[in-house]
Amino acid sequence: xxxxxxxxxxxxxxxxxxxxxxxxxxxxxxxxxxxxxxxxxxxxxxxxxxxxxxxxxxxxxxxxxxxxxxxxxxxxxxxxxxxxxxxxxxxxxxxxxxxxxxxxxxxxxxxxxxxxxxxxxxxxxxxxxxxxxxxxxxxxxxxxxxxxxxxxxxxxxxxxxxxxxxxxxxxxxxxxxxxxxxxxxxxxxxxxxxxxxxxxxxxxxxxxxxxxx
Numbered sequence: 001x002x003x004x005x006x007x008x009x010x011x012x013x014x015x016x017x018x019x020x021x022x023x024x025x026x027x028x029x030x031x032x033x034x035x036x037x038x039x040x041x042x043x044x045x046x047x048x049x050x051x052x053x054x055x056x057x058x059x060x061x062x063x064x065x066x067x068x069x070x071x072x073x074x075x076x077x078x079x080x081x082x083x084x085x086x087x088x089x090x091x092x093x094x095x096x097x098x099x100x101x102x103x104x105x106x107x108x109x110x111x112x113x114x115x116x117x118x119x120x121x122x123x124x125x126x127x128x129x130x131x132x133x134x135x136x137x138x139x140x141x142x143x144x145x146x147x148x149x150x151x152x153x154x155x156x157x158x159x160x161x162x163x164x165x166x167x168x169x170x171x172x173x174x175x176x177x178x179x180x181x182x183x184x185x186x187x188x189x190x191x192x193x194x195x196x197x198x199x200x201x202x203x204x205x206x207x208x209x210x211x212x213x
Contacts, residue, residue, distance in 0.1 A: 001163055002094075003075075004148040005082045006135050016108055017086040024114055026084060026093070028072040030054065030065060031109035034101050036073055046070060071143070073099050073110070079167070081151060082114070083135060083144075089121040090135065092155060117155050128154055 009016050009027060020027055030036070033053040036046060047066050056062035076082075076095060084091045097113030124132060131150055152159055 001148065001159065003077065003080045003143060003145050004151050005071075005076065005080060006085065006142050006144050007082050008085045016106070017084055017091070020108060020111070021084065021091055021093070021114075021116065024116070025111040026082065026095075026114055027108035027111045028069060028099075029107050029110070030069055031101075031104075031107045033069070034109070036069055037099055037101055037110070039074075043070065046074075072112075075143075076112070079162075081117070081148070081155075081162075083151070085135070086121070088124040090124065090127070091121050092117040092151070117157075 007026065009020060016027065030050065030053075033050050035041075035049045035053075038049075041049060046069075050066060050069060051062065054065065056065065078095055078097065080095045082093050082095060084093060093114040093116050095112055096115050099110055099112055102109050102111055124135065127135065128150070131147060131154065134144060134147055149159065152162055
């Protein structure tokens with residue numbers, strides 16, 4: 001079952017929601033700490049990497065940054081659902097990609113690909129209970145997994161379909177990463193492309209049958 005996150009992209013004091021969602025992405029901030037994307041780091045080494053790049057004025061600020069970065073980079077998974085907050089409006093999206101570093105000039109370099117689950121944003125007052133009372137938050141990112149079934153019901157998504165969707169996305173991602181992590185001889189490239197196309201076609205057919213595309 002996917003997790004559900006409530007997320008506030010107020011990066012470096014600037015609300016970046018519209019810009020990032022227009023590119024089908026979300027971001028964490030802390031962009032100078034590029035080494036955090038090293039998946040071999042232990043949590044201790046991960047925190048040390050962040051501390052080496054940023055000077056924190058208080059332990060509270062340091063601990064919050066550590067928690068937010070670890071959550072976004074390590075705990076959040078492909079298929080998880082995120083409510084992205086802008087003022088009193090929420091956009092509901094699904095995570096579709098692993099963290100990547102982008103060459104940009106602002107504090108949005110560490111990003112994840114997403115897909116919007118609704119084309120419109122929803123005002124807090126128009127959300128059903130218990131979403132309305134539990135999505136008022138101040139931290140940048142908080143897990144609200146106990147709300148997942150309420151969110152799925154609000155979005156009209158069957159829980160079993162949500163699980164299938166998350167598993168299918170993860171399988172497709174692993175396939176693409178595997179085929180992209182080796183040097184493939186030119187004579188084999190066409191075979192690989194055709195195999196991937198066959199798998200993708202089967203995936204999309206499966207999703208179509210469940211009404212998830």
